[in-house]
Amino acid sequence: MSNSDPLKCDLLVIGRGMAGMASALFAVNRGLSTVQVGMTGEIVFASGLLDLMGVHPIEEKKVWQDPWAAIDSVVGDLPGHPYAHLTQDDIRASFDEVLSFLEKEGLTYCREENYNSRMINPLGKTKTTYCVPGSMWGGVKALQKKSPCLIAGFRGLGDFSARQIVETLQHQWSDLRAAQIPFPDTDHVNELFTGDILAQSLELSINRKKLIESLRKHREDAEVIGLPAVLGMHHVGEIISEMEEEIGVPVFEIPTPPVSVPGLRLNDAFVRGLSAKGVKHFPQSQVVKVHREKAEEFVAIIGHKPAQHTILTKGIILASGRFWGRGLYADRHRIRETIFDLPVYQPENRDKWHADDLLDPGGHPVNQAGVETDHLFRPLDSSGKPLFRTLFAAGSILAHQDWMRMKCGSGVAITSAYGAVKASLQLE
Numbered sequence: 001m002s003n004s005d006p007l008k009c010d011l012l013v014i015g016r017g018m019a020g021m022a023s024a025l026f027a028v029n030r031g032l033s034t035v036q037v038g039m040t041g042e043i044v045f046a047s048g049l050l051d052l053m054g055v056h057p058i059e060e061k062k063v064w065q066d067p068w069a070a071i072d073s074v075v076g077d078l079p080g081h082p083y084a085h086l087t088q089d090d091i092r093a094s095f096d097e098v099l100s101f102l103e104k105e106g107l108t109y110c111r112e113e114n115y116n117s118r119m120i121n122p123l124g125k126t127k128t129t130y131c132v133p134g135s136m137w138g139g140v141k142a143l144q145k146k147s148p149c150l151i152a153g154f155r156g157l158g159d160f161s162a163r164q165i166v167e168t169l170q171h172q173w174s175d176l177r178a179a180q181i182p183f184p185d186t187d188h189v190n191e192l193f194t195g196d197i198l199a200q201s202l203e204l205s206i207n208r209k210k211l212i213e214s215l216r217k218h219r220e221d222a223e224v225i226g227l228p229a230v231l232g233m234h235h236v237g238e239i240i241s242e243m244e245e246e247i248g249v250p251v252f253e254i255p256t257p258p259v260s261v262p263g264l265r266l267n268d269a270f271v272r273g274l275s276a277k278g279v280k281h282f283p284q285s286q287v288v289k290v291h292r293e294k295a296e297e298f299v300a301i302i303g304h305k306p307a308q309h310t311i312l313t314k315g316i317i318l319a320s321g322r323f324w325g326r327g328l329y330a331d332r333h334r335i336r337e338t339i340f341d342l343p344v345y346q347p348e349n350r351d352k353w354h355a356d357d358l359l360d361p362g363g364h365p366v367n368q369a370g371v372e373t374d375h376l377f378r379p380l381d382s383s384g385k386p387l388f389r390t391l392f393a394a395g396s397i398l399a400h401q402d403w404m405r406m407k408c409g410s411g412v413a414i415t416s417a418y419g420a421v422k423a424s425l426q427l428e
Helices: 018-029 068-076 090-104 136-146 161-169 195-201 205-219 236-247 261-277 410-426
Strands: 007-014 034-038 117-120 125-128 149-154 176-181 224-228 251-253 280-283 287-294 299-304 309-318 327-331 335-337 391-393
Touching: 007 018, 007 299, 018 090, 018 309, 018 410, 034 309, 068 090, 090 261, 090 410, 117 136, 125 261, 125 327, 136 224, 136 236, 136 251, 149 161, 149 205, 161 176, 161 391, 176 205, 195 261, 205 236, 236 251, 261 280, 391 410
Parallel strands: 007 034, 007 309, 034 280, 149 176, 149 224, 224 251, 309 391
Antiparallel strands: 117 125, 287 299, 299 309, 327 335
């Protein structure tokens, strides 16, 4: 096929973050020919954790152990929240499908199905989340039991401080100890930069043996060992199992600041698995124009000449993200959606975008700006009617949610993608 020949598909997914990846997965699993386009998504900046619902109301900073009860509360208080368009059965089914897919791609996740879990974050505080990478699950259990634990950092890795973690947690977990050890073959290096390079180096057996030997020397009475999340890129499960067998105690990872290795693992698993399922990818490409060819078809132009492509599609899922993902753009007067110029729910003028207090516990009104949809996740026009019959939206671009403060980012992305694909099948 030449660049001038249109590529036909059932569904075009715009976006390569969590919502875009989940949309492509749900679509291809249901037999829809699927094309995915977009720049590298926000997923590579993710911690690897999959939140469902953790905090509501935001201003009260109420943390929920039961995410399902939290969702019921949110839907009752915020009828425009994306969860209001979904049943709990749909929400559960969407997570089950994503976790099963990731498991087959070698990326295991653990959870207490009806409860949130608490785990250590890179600052030494605890975070409530729903699904935890298998490589980090030992830390959840160790925090519960307060087991004697060694937190080991690497000399020169500036964005991870074992000492800070221990000092911050000491008041609630007295049996913690910190150690700084050299990363294999970096004695000549003063500063370690990128975690992905460290993770790749631990794919080599010789480097793992050196790390295991260092940890043996520092173990003492520790019953579990925590390390920064760099324990391999593609074989983290096997690497941790080997380390545990050789050292004799459980080993777990602790998330690091972005760009994080768990986020890169998650992105790689989606790209690899979706490609194998037949999703056609146009990475590092943007949609430059969309128009209607017929009543029920869109024509999307992606990329720039000479590497420009035309996609002829029955439906589109807009999963382009917010400001960081370039799905939304703010000028001096308003916030606009960047591809279709969809109406965006937002404060009536720029003066009201932000609260007077930068650290206002309720967040800022602009955080809940976004695209409003009907119960089928179809964007609405100014009169409140669906703009197009087969245009859908999913993920952080949706209005009436503050995913960062509510701790529901992955949940909104995965479940709204599920709802959008389900709706596209109903409208075929």
